[in-house]
Amino acid sequence: MTAASLTAARSFVATPGRPIGSVEGRRAFAFRHAGKRFGDKTVLDGIDLDVPAGQFLAVIGKSGCGKSTLLRLLAGLDRPTSGSLTFGVEEEGYSRTRFMFQEPRLLPWASVVENVEVGLTGIAIGTEARHRALDILGEVGLADRADEWPSVLSGGQKQRVALARALVGHPQILALDEPLGALDALTRIEMQQLLERIWIAQKFTAVLVTHDVAEAVALADRVVVISEGRIALDLDIPVERPRRRGSVELARLEGKILDRLFG
Amino acid sequence: MSLAQRVGKNGIGWLLPALVIAGWEAASRAGVMPASVLPAPSAVAEAFWRLTLSGELIRNIGVSTARALAGFAVGGSIGFALGLANGLSTLSRGLTDTTLQMIRNIPHLALIPLVILWFGIDEEAKLFLVALGVFFPIYVNTLLGIQSVDPQLVEMGRVYGMDRSALFFRVILPGALPAIFVGLRYALGIMWLTLIVAETISASSGLGYMAMQAREFLLIDVVVLSILIYALLGKLADSLARLLERLSLGWHPAFQNG
Numbered sequence: 001m002t003a004a005s006l007t008a009a010r011s012f013v014a015t016p017g018r019p020i021g022s023v024e025g026r027r028a029f030a031f032r033h034a035g036k037r038f039g040d041k042t043v044l045d046g047i048d049l050d051v052p053a054g055q056f057l058a059v060i061g062k063s064g065c066g067k068s069t070l071l072r073l074l075a076g077l078d079r080p081t082s083g084s085l086t087f088g089v090e091e092e093g094y095s096r097t098r099f100m101f102q103e104p105r106l107l108p109w110a111s112v113v114e115n116v117e118v119g120l121t122g123i124a125i126g127t128e129a130r131h132r133a134l135d136i137l138g139e140v141g142l143a144d145r146a147d148e149w150p151s152v153l154s155g156g157q158k159q160r161v162a163l164a165r166a167l168v169g170h171p172q173i174l175a176l177d178e179p180l181g182a183l184d185a186l187t188r189i190e191m192q193q194l195l196e197r198i199w200i201a202q203k204f205t206a207v208l209v210t211h212d213v214a215e216a217v218a219l220a221d222r223v224v225v226i227s228e229g230r231i232a233l234d235l236d237i238p239v240e241r242p243r244r245r246g247s248v249e250l251a252r253l254e255g256k257i258l259d260r261l262f263g
Numbered sequence: 264m265s266l267a268q269r270v271g272k273n274g275i276g277w278l279l280p281a282l283v284i285a286g287w288e289a290a291s292r293a294g295v296m297p298a299s300v301l302p303a304p305s306a307v308a309e310a311f312w313r314l315t316l317s318g319e320l321i322r323n324i325g326v327s328t329a330r331a332l333a334g335f336a337v338g339g340s341i342g343f344a345l346g347l348a349n350g351l352s353t354l355s356r357g358l359t360d361t362t363l364q365m366i367r368n369i370p371h372l373a374l375i376p377l378v379i380l381w382f383g384i385d386e387e388a389k390l391f392l393v394a395l396g397v398f399f400p401i402y403v404n405t406l407l408g409i410q411s412v413d414p415q416l417v418e419m420g421r422v423y424g425m426d427r428s429a430l431f432f433r434v435i436l437p438g439a440l441p442a443i444f445v446g447l448r449y450a451l452g453i454m455w456l457t458l459i460v461a462e463t464i465s466a467s468s469g470l471g472y473m474a475m476q477a478r479e480f481l482l483i484d485v486v487v488l489s490i491l492i493y494a495l496l497g498k499l500a501d502s503l504a505r506l507l508e509r510l511s512l513g514w515h516p517a518f519q520n521g
């Protein structure tokens with residue numbers, strides 16, 4: 001079957017190309033004919049998307065096509081106006097969906113480690129929260145900045161704190177809305193590698209909205225393109241990890257996506 | 264910054280006042296400045312000593328400070344509470360904000376004749392005027408502070424599962440604090456100003472009363488002393504507010520490396 005024809009609901013398939021073991025077959029979440037209207041403006045119109053647990057999904061589309069809206073539905077910030085969104089059976093649903101914004105959105109009046117502890121609201125408090133926050137700060141390479149104010153960090157460091165905050169509660173689903181959009185190219189690649197490394201270690205389901213097609217094919221198991229409120233392309237990226245940026249195979253997939261976007 | 268530099272930096276601010284006082288003393292001694300217009304600093308210092316020994320000065324400062332703080336506590340807490348309520352609830356804002364903005368345009372000192380009719384020259388009159396004067400800067404700035412809290416941070420708090428009280432204490436209140444401090448410092452200024460006027464016009468104790476009494480007996484040194492003490496009390500209140508501000512806004516880039 002051709003990838004482009006896969007606009008309807010998919011059944012559970014093991015993700016090709018994922019070398020680490022896991023959680024095949026369990027579903028993370030599924031949109032069924034989900035739609036979202038604001039007033040009389042229809043933004044999403046019949047989204048069918050079934051995502052197995054542990055998959056790295058990238059969402060691409062032109063500005064204003066409804067990518068952020070889709071993520072907000074997923075994070076429970078909005079409700080679909082038609083259709084449904086269901087989570088896998090064992091999931092605790094919204095409480096375990098974490099959201100990483102395009103901006104770091106750190107509390108300026110809380111230290112770095114206190115900001116990470118925000119990610120443990122309702123999960124852990126006190127010394128346990130402090131320990132877990134310091135651990136994850138170590139993973140993103142900022143253990144030595146734990147007691148500083150966010151205002152003294154660089155843009156990339158702030159975004160790493162935001163990533164630590166999103167991950168510290170061990171989310172089952174991590175929704176990322178162009179989290180790297182504002183970073184310079186080098187920091188961006190570094191952050192992509194960090195994200196991939198932590199995703200492989202923690203095995204959460206990642207949904208990454210991005211404008212950057214190269215980023216999508218470098219990171220994701222699967223790329224969907226949204227256009228006119230629907231899924232216009234649903235493409236598996238069956239490339240082994242670690243992936244080599246700029247390889248012929250990735251370039252071919254990238255071309256395919258760009259064709260669909262502008263063809 | 265080394266200690267010497269620090270002292271130098273703070274010291275330089277006192278250089279000009281010291282020169283002015285020295286020049287003033289010299290002018291008085293040379294007879295250029297008649298004592299009936301402006302007494303010499305040494306005469307003012309003498310008055311200070313005299314009134315301190317008699318206990319009159321301390322008593323009047325105490326009375327004035329108590330009035331100022333009582334009025335501030337009443338007006339400030341009502342202003343703060345209403346600012347919070349109107350910042351957090353559109354219903355509350357819809358109900359009261361227009362009315363408050365209308366009242367705000369009346370200079371509160373214009374109410375003095377009315378206040379004297381209502382309360383005579385009792386303590387309530389001073390309390391009422393100070394409370395009214397303090398109310399608006401606190402109210403306006405608290406409201407402004409809450410309205411200017413970054414909605415993206417509030418959304419972040421919600422996404423991360425903060426309940427209403429956590430959202431208020433960890434996101435909204437700290438975000439509003441810089442504006443609240445602006446209101447606080449402004450209100451402290453208004454507090455002294457209102458009290459001076461109120462005590463000068465109608466009182467039977469306090470610094471303003473002391474100054475008015477001294478005027479009747481042509482004790483210009485005491486008049487000047489009262490004015491200086493008002494200035495010092497105002498400066499003290501402002502310094503305290505600034506200290507509080509520095510302590511609680513340590514995260515703010517404007518207060519770092521300070």
Ligand SMILES: Nc1ncnc2c1ncn2[C@@H]1O[C@H](COP(=O)(O)OP(=O)(O)OP(=O)(O)O)[C@@H](O)[C@H]1O
Nearest residue numbers: 038039041043061062063064065066067068069070
């Ligand atoms: N709360 C809202 N009320 C009204 N319209 C909205 C609202 N939120 C989003 N929209 C509209 O929905 C459409 C999709 O918005 P969305 O933010 O999802 O786009 P996007 O794909 O994320 O775009 P970008 O890539 O620029 O971030 C836009 O036309 C936007 O104006």
Ligand SMILES: [Mg+2]
Nearest residue numbers: 067068069177
């Ligand atoms: Mg968006």
